[in-house]
Amino acid sequence: MSKPSRTGERDLPAWQTWAWNGLAMTLPGDWEMLQFARDPAVGRCVFGDRYQYRFELNWKTVPAPPDMERMVGDYRARLTGDGLQDVRALGHSPWLGTRGLDGDREVCRYGHYAETSRQILEAVFLWPPGEKSRPALEGRVLDSVRAVPALPDGRRRWQAFGMAWQAPADWVFASCEVASAQAEAGFAPRHGRGLAAFSRRGMLSEWLTVPVSEWLEQAMPHGYVRESLLQTGQSGHEVSSLVARRERPVLTDWLHGRRRFLASAWVCPHDRRLYCLSGWTHQRRGLDSGLGIALSCCPALEVLL
Numbered sequence: 329m330s331k332p333s334r335t336g337e338r339d340l341p342a343w344q345t346w347a348w349n350g351l352a353m354t355l356p357g358d359w360e361m362l363q364f365a366r367d368p369a370v371g372r373c374v375f376g377d378r379y380q381y382r383f384e385l386n387w388k389t390v391p392a393p394p395d396m397e398r399m400v401g402d403y404r405a406r407l408t409g410d411g412l413q414d415v416r417a418l419g420h421s422p423w424l425g426t427r428g429l430d431g432d433r434e435v436c437r438y439g440h441y442a443e444t445s446r447q448i449l450e451a452v453f454l455w456p457p458g459e460k461s462r463p464a465l466e467g468r469v470l471d472s473v474r475a476v477p478a479l480p481d482g483r484r485r486w487q488a489f490g491m492a493w494q495a496p497a498d499w500v501f502a503s504c505e506v507a508s509a510q511a512e513a514g515f516a517p518r519h520g521r522g523l524a525a526f527s528r529r530g531m532l533s534e535w536l537t538v539p540v541s542e543w544l545e546q547a548m549p550h551g552y553v554r555e556s557l558l559q560t561g562q563s564g565h566e567v568s569s570l571v572a573r574r575e576r577p578v579l580t581d582w583l584h585g586r587r588r589f590l591a592s593a594w595v596c597p598h599d600r601r602l603y604c605l606s607g608w609t610h611q612r613r614g615l616d617s618g619l620g621i622a623l624s625c626c627p628a629l630e631v632l633l
Contacts, residue, residue: 347476347487348373349501350445351387354472356465359383361488366501384452385473393441394448400424400439407437420467423451427461434461438470445475483620486513486526490601492630493526494622515621524607524621524633532595532602540602541568544593548572549608552589563628567594573611586611590618590633596625605633 341357348361349368358377365371372386404426408415412435418425423438434455442449451470455461478484478497486493489511496517503514509530516523536543541559548554552572559568574587591606605623624630 345472345487346373347485347492349387350476350484351385351447351449352472352474352476352487353385353469355383355469361506364488364504366504368501380456381454383454383469384450386450386452387447389445389447390441391446393443396424396439396441396448399448400426403437403439418463420463420470423470432457434459436461436466438466440470440473442475444477447475449473481620483622488513489528490599490625491526491528491603492624493605495524495526496620499524522607522609522619524619525605526621526623527604528625529602529604530600532600536602539568540566540593540595543602544568544570544591544604547591547593547604547606549589551575552587555588562631564597565594565625565629567592567629567631592623592631592633594625594629594631596629598626598628601625603631605631607633 343354344357345352345354346361348364349371355375359375359382361373362376362381363372363374365373369389370387372384374381375383404415404417407426407428412428412430415426415428418427418436418438420438423440425436425438427434427436436453438451440449451473453461453466476485479494482497483494484497486495489506491511493513495515499515499517501513502516505512510527512525512527514523514525541557545554545557548570551574553575555571555573557568557570559566569592570590572589587608588611589606589608591604593602593604595602603623603625605621607619607621609619619633622630622632
């Protein structure tokens, strides 16, 4: 029996779902996010396999529904003028599309107005040189693109880089760093009095030389003093949880409450990665307030702070 080509679906990882800035999509398991935007109003995410870019999702929030047929028609004419060859119309309801040849590679672009999120969405499929486009795969991806509404408690779901996390929907997506064997996303309230971070780290044998509880205490920010450090067993995971407080309060602490640092960390037994969610907030006087964030490493565990 001949071996499947590198673009076949056999022996590839299962398709995986990504959730980003209020949009979700399900993609082939060997496509990873290589570029991303933090702005929920306008931006894009770019995915690729080990060989090249494969898919883009672009979004733009608009005040009113556009004339998508006219917009796509004008776009098709512009692509022809820019030198794209063999341009023709495509369709996968409710998406309107355009296919063309850029040299020896097919590029298929689809547009759609998402009424629930009031966004113009553009999905772009970049096929390897010499390979024919696959409408069935494109249709499966397009059917999976959907808006992710905020949860009833005001949090929004995110899923990327091997993590699934929840942060308040009205918080600012402040930072995101992705490197070899490490990913971390940071969020902050608009008034700036707080911070939350979600991280996943690999290659533990190369750097984790102490128990997770000790590593967590070492990661405590400067100027804080530990209040408690506990270890609990949760669904086959050993979770270490730290609570610390600002050692010397300053004026903002007197106005808004003493700052508290909360963190939980654990090694998932399924993928042997270290997961950590952490952050600080002002503790309201007389209230043991949390951050309202959550992190999951696998279907068996979700940790709340």
